[in-house]
Amino acid sequence: MSRLLLNTALAAMPFVLLAACHPGGKDKQALQARIDSLQEKVNAAYVPGTGEIMNNIIQPHHLKLWIAGSDENWVLADYELHLLSGGFKRIEKFHKGSPEAIALQMIYPEIDSVKEAINGQKKELFKKHFLLMTNTCNTCHHATNNPFVVIKVPDKEAFSNQQF
Structure with missing residues (x-):
C-alpha cells in the first residue's frame, strides 16, 4: 500500500x-x-579577449613550464601545465564556438603527452613533447589566421624573481 x-x-x-x-x-x-x-x-560583465588570455595566462605558463621541466622540477612543471591548460579552458568558456575555441582542440593531445612525460619524470621525453606542443600552438595560430604569432621553445629565463 x-x-x-x-x-x-x-x-x-x-x-x-x-x-x-x-x-x-x-x-x-x-x-x-x-x-x-x-x-x-x-x-x-567583463570578458577577457582571446589575445588577453593568450598573453597573460598561456604564454607565461608556457615559459614557466619549460623552465620547470628543463630543471626537472616535476612538481612545478605539473602545476604550470595545469595553469596553462586552464588558459585554454577559459578560451573555451568565454569564447565558445569561436574559431579559436574550436581550433584549440588540437592542443589537448599534446598537453596529454607533456603530462605523461612529467608524470614519468622523463626530461628528454618532456622536451620532445614540449616542442610538439609548441609547434601545435603555431599550427593553431595559422588555422585561426594569426600566422604572425609564432611561439618558440624558450631559450632564456625571463622570471628572475622565481626559483625553478
Whole structure:
C-alpha cells in the first residue's frame, strides 16, 4: 500500500510544483523586471579577449613550464601545465564556438603527452613533447589566421624573481 501512495505522490509532484510556482500578474512583472536587470548585468560583465588570455595566462605558463621541466622540477612543471591548460579552458568558456575555441582542440593531445612525460619524470621525453606542443600552438595560430604569432621553445629565463 505504501508503494501506491509513493507513486501517487510522485506523479502529483509536477502539478503541485507548477501550481506553487505560478506567479500572479504583479508578481510576474516584478520577476520579469528582476530577470531583465540581471540580464543587463550579465551583458555588461567583463570578458577577457582571446589575445588577453593568450598573453597573460598561456604564454607565461608556457615559459614557466619549460623552465620547470628543463630543471626537472616535476612538481612545478605539473602545476604550470595545469595553469596553462586552464588558459585554454577559459578560451573555451568565454569564447565558445569561436574559431579559436574550436581550433584549440588540437592542443589537448599534446598537453596529454607533456603530462605523461612529467608524470614519468622523463626530461628528454618532456622536451620532445614540449616542442610538439609548441609547434601545435603555431599550427593553431595559422588555422585561426594569426600566422604572425609564432611561439618558440624558450631559450632564456625571463622570471628572475622565481626559483625553478
